[in-house]
Amino acid sequence: MVFNLINFAQFERKQTGERISANFKSRAERGLWNGGQLPLGYKRDPTNAGRLLVHAKESKTVKLIFKTFLANRNLRDTCLKLNEQGFTTKKYVNGKGETVGGNHFTVQSLHHLLTNTTFIGQREINKKRGDLRMVKASWAPIIDKKTFDIVQKQLTKNRRSFKPDSWKTYAYPLTGIAVCGECGKSLNGKSAHGKTQKHHYYDHARTLRGDGTGHVHKCRIQRLRAPKIEEMVLSSLKTILSDPAKINHAISIYHKERSKNKPVMLHGLKNISDEVKTLETKQNNLIARISELPQKVSAEPFYKQLTLVQEQITEKSRIRESLLNQSLQETNSKILPSDLALRIQRTVDQLEKTPPENRRGVFEGLLQFAEFHPTKIKLGVYTTAGAALSGSGISKLRPTVSSTTIKVGGEGEIRIHTFYVIDLIRVFNNNKYLEH
Numbered sequence: 001m002v003f004n005l006i007n008f009a010q011f012e013r014k015q016t017g018e019r020i021s022a023n024f025k026s027r028a029e030r031g032l033w034n035g036g037q038l039p040l041g042y043k044r045d046p047t048n049a050g051r052l053l054v055h056a057k058e059s060k061t062v063k064l065i066f067k068t069f070l071a072n073r074n075l076r077d078t079c080l081k082l083n084e085q086g087f088t089t090k091k092y093v094n095g096k097g098e099t100v101g102g103n104h105f106t107v108q109s110l111h112h113l114l115t116n117t118t119f120i121g122q123r124e125i126n127k128k129r130g131d132l133r134m135v136k137a138s139w140a141p142i143i144d145k146k147t148f149d150i151v152q153k154q155l156t157k158n159r160r161s162f163k164p165d166s167w168k169t170y171a172y173p174l175t176g177i178a179v180c181g182e183c184g185k186s187l188n189g190k191s192a193h194g195k196t197q198k199h200h201y202y203d204h205a206r207t208l209r210g211d212g213t214g215h216v217h218k219c220r221i222q223r224l225r226a227p228k229i230e231e232m233v234l235s236s237l238k239t240i241l242s243d244p245a246k247i248n249h250a251i252s253i254y255h256k257e258r259s260k261n262k263p264v265m266l267h268g269l270k271n272i273s274d275e276v277k278t279l280e281t282k283q284n285n286l287i288a289r290i291s292e293l294p295q296k297v298s299a300e301p302f303y304k305q306l307t308l309v310q311e312q313i314t315e316k317s318r319i320r321e322s323l324l325n326q327s328l329q330e331t332n333s334k335i336l337p338s339d340l341a342l343r344i345q346r347t348v349d350q351l352e353k354t355p356p357e358n359r360r361g362v363f364e365g366l367l368q369f370a371e372f373h374p375t376k377i378k379l380g381v382y383t384t385a386g387a388a389l390s391g392s393g394i395s396k397l398r399p400t401v402s403s404t405t406i407k408v409g410g411e412g413e414i415r416i417h418t419f420y421v422i423d424l425i426r427v428f429n430n431n432k433y434l435e436h
Contacts, residue, residue, distance in 0.1 A: 031123045031137040039118045040090040041142050052118075052139035059142045061087060062119060066143055066151060069114060074158055075107045082110070114151050119143040170200045173359035174230060174370055178202050181373035182219040189226065200226040220374045229377075230356070233363070233370055236377055237348050241341060248337045255335070269323045272316055279313045344381065 024034055032050030041062040045051040065087070069078045083104045091102035103109075117124055117134065121141030125133045172189030180187055187202040201223045240247070286306045290299050347366040354362055368380035 028123060028125050029135060031135050033138070038090060038092060039116055040113060041119065042139065050138060054140055054142060058090070062142050065110070065113065066147055069151060070154070073154060075110050079105045079107060079110055111155070114155065120145050120148045169357070170226065171357040171360055172200070172202070172226060173356065173363050174202065174233070175360065177363055177367050177370045179369050179371045180204065180219050180221050181371045181378060182221060187224065187372070202226055202229065221372055224372060227356070229372065230359070232377060233379065234348065234351050236379060237344055241344055241348070244337065244341060247340055251335050251337055251340065265323060269320065272320045272323060276313060276316045276320060279309055279316065283309045283313065340381075
């Protein structure tokens with residue numbers, strides 16, 4: 001009976017949520033206000049919560065903001081003018097009785113105001129879902145449609161002006177792969193403007209402290225020119241192919257270590273299997289005792305214990321299945337030097353004929369990571385079928401068994417230092433590498 005009551009309560013909560021969502025959607029389609037932060041230039045209608053009234057003083061400020069932008073033609077100069085004249089964002093009292101807002105305009109807040117369709121008396125629907133529709137709002141407009149459209153065209157023009165095609169986008173094909181060898185943080189694609197061209201590089205996600213007192217990261221690796229290191233990674237893959245003896249030696253070490261780890265894995269599989277059998281025996285004993293209880297004795301404590309045992313059996317069985325799959329992979333996985341060399345060669349050939357903006361998928365199909373040090377690069381190469389070749393590039397598939405890590409060259413020259421082998425299962429489960 002308690003379970004039935006819980007189910008009914010859950011059903012009612014779901015129904016209530018659906019009714020509220022449907023009501024919000026219906027009100028939006030009728031152009032009513034559904035609550036939230038009021039835009040500058042409007043106030044709530046005390047007689048109708050779904051309508052907004054034009055605020056006489058603030059509406060003049062809104063008109064002045066649009067006029068100032070059309071005079072200056074860019075957001076930054078408009079912000080400076082507005083802040084010099086003492087204009088601020090909307091100031092109001094929230095539901096807690098606190099006064100919020102009233103801040104100086106920034107480029108972001110000004111852009112949000114200039115693109116807000118509330119000022120032309122229109123209501124946006126389904127904006128977050130991507131199915132954007134516009135309906136007539138229940139409040140009066142402050143800005144006429146012609147002025148609003150002129151502002152939007154100017155904002156679009158500013159976004160595209162004075163930028164050559166080569167400056168607009170850069171693919172950063174090593175995104176998600178490039179890693180700092182000292183701190184282990186990912187290196188993200190960034191750009192900087194020079195006197196004659198725009199420079200693309202990889203750097204830590206955050207370099208400078210918020211107060212400007214210094215650098216967050218003390219690593220020797222700071223900015224790495226993107227085209228240069230991408231070409232170095234390609235050259236490093238070619239260098240690996242030039243010395244097949246290194247590949248053969250590394251794979252032999254890999255298989256040797258895998259054979260050492262197999263008895264440990266089998267021992268763990270036996271222990272977890274014994275635990276599952278013990279729990280199943282305990283479960284059967286509890287069921288038998290419940291069936292023998294007198295009618296006047298409550299079975300609630302036994303049910304609680306039985307539920308706990310069942311949860312333990314489910315968890316242990318999941319671990320046993322995982323270990324069994326790993327054991328089968330250990331038995332069936334055989335890495336051939338020729339297969340690894342062929343995968344690297346195919347990737348190199350694909351990279352050479354693929355334009356830079358389309359190389360990300362090719363790199364991701366072969367490399368798990370590219371770790372950069374001041375004097376060397378360390379590449380993690382998938383040794384199993386991590387990718388399938390296609391006509392336009394390489395489509396990713398997750399490898400399930402192993403990966404090979406190769407240390408190659410420095411900035412002065414490309415040379416092989418050490419050959420590393422790592423186990424992907426250890427990488428994903430314990431977050432550490434097994435290096436040789």
